Amino acid sequence: MPEKDIDTINRQQQRRKRINRIKNGIVITIASWMLISIATIIILVVQVVGLNQKYKKINAMVTSLDTSETEDTEQNDKYANVVTGIDTEDNMYQEGDQRKGYLTFDCIPNENTNVILDALKELNVKATFFVTGDDSEEAKAIYRRIVNEGHTLGMLSYSNSYSKIYSSTDSFLEDMQKLQDYLREVTGVTCKYYRFLGGSFNEISDLNMAEFVHVLNENQIVYYDWNVNAGDTGANYTVDDVVMNVTQGVSHYKNSVIRLHDSDHNQKTTEAITTLVNALKEADVDVLPIDESTYKVQYIKADSVD
Incomplete structure (x- = not known):
């Protein structure tokens, strides 16, 4: 085979390799962005769930305070007349x-x-x-x-x-x-x-x-x-x-x-x-x-x- 043809074949092979590397790079980049996006979504979901649970706890505490208002008032009233202050x-x-x-x-x-x-x-x-x-x-x-x-x-x-x-x-x-x-x-x-x-x-x-x-x-x-x-x-x-x-x-x-x-x-x-x-x-x-x-x-x- 003439030397010219061999050079042509080698250039074509190198070109295909470069194209394959570019394709692989693109695929890896897209896959990485997809994984990052999925991880971000998961984190956001977890945070939303956590905030929702905190909201429920706060709401429950408020409800508890409202329903036990009489009991708490009685407890505080026990010492309502306690004298306080340092600079007497x-x-x-x-x-x-x-x-x-x-x-x-x-x-x-x-x-x-x-x-x-x-x-x-x-x-x-x-x-x-x-x-x-x-x-x-x-x-x-x-x-x-x-x-x-x-x-x-x-x-x-x-x-x-x-x-x-x-x-x-x-x-x-x-x-x-x-x-x-x-x-x-x-x-x-x-x-x-x-x-x-x-x-x-x-x-x-x-x-x-x-x-x-x-x-x-x-x-x-x-x-x-x-x-x-x-x-x-x-x-x-x-x-x-x-x-x-x-x-x-x-x-x-x-x-x-x-x-x-x-x-x-x-x-x-x-x-x-x-x-x-x-x-x-x-x-x-x-x-x-x-x-x-x-x-x-x-x-x-x-x-x-x-």
Whole structure:
């Protein structure tokens, strides 16, 4: 066969191969778009079904609220006359009053607790520690140290879980008693002071918080909110921020319950203790631990709950 004819045949074969590759590319592209379209349709269908289910649930909730309106109203009416508020007139500072400041620490025990205790010991100042449950030997030593060095030991909850303790009054009571029994076993002290996770004014609980105040009243437990917040849970706060927040806060009250924290990211709180205590003393504020004579700073007044 002449060489010219062979070249012609080779060119034709290469041309057919190129055409086949183009055809295959077109087929693959079309198939891919079809698969993507089908997947998109499936996803949209699933989302529509999910939204429809959510709509049904919301509708059912609304219906349930409507049908149980009388029951809910009766439940709320039980505590309709509960007195609430932190800035009560009888505790507002007037010229000539002696200010008292109560340093209280939440989220105890933690890695900085011993450092805080060291600073307070150096300053010869007593404070109040609202603790959670921890069965480690390190934690037990901290509980004992708090008591042995004359500070007030209070309860914040054993589990430190909002969803658990606020799910029902029974769960709340169980958690509180578990912590109280545990601390008595470790320290020999029966704790009689309590602080609600998030305060008695938190919006996490689905139940009226007065229900839990009632439980504490029945068990002769006194709870404390706070009227001065150090602001030591925010980002990028400084020692000066803590001192300023507290000193400005206590200027308004005769009795200031000051809330501070100890946690892994609260190093500045630890560093602020000495400066803060000195600033309070310079402002003629008596720094004290909570005891039976302490003014009750409560958003929900316990004596208004039957």
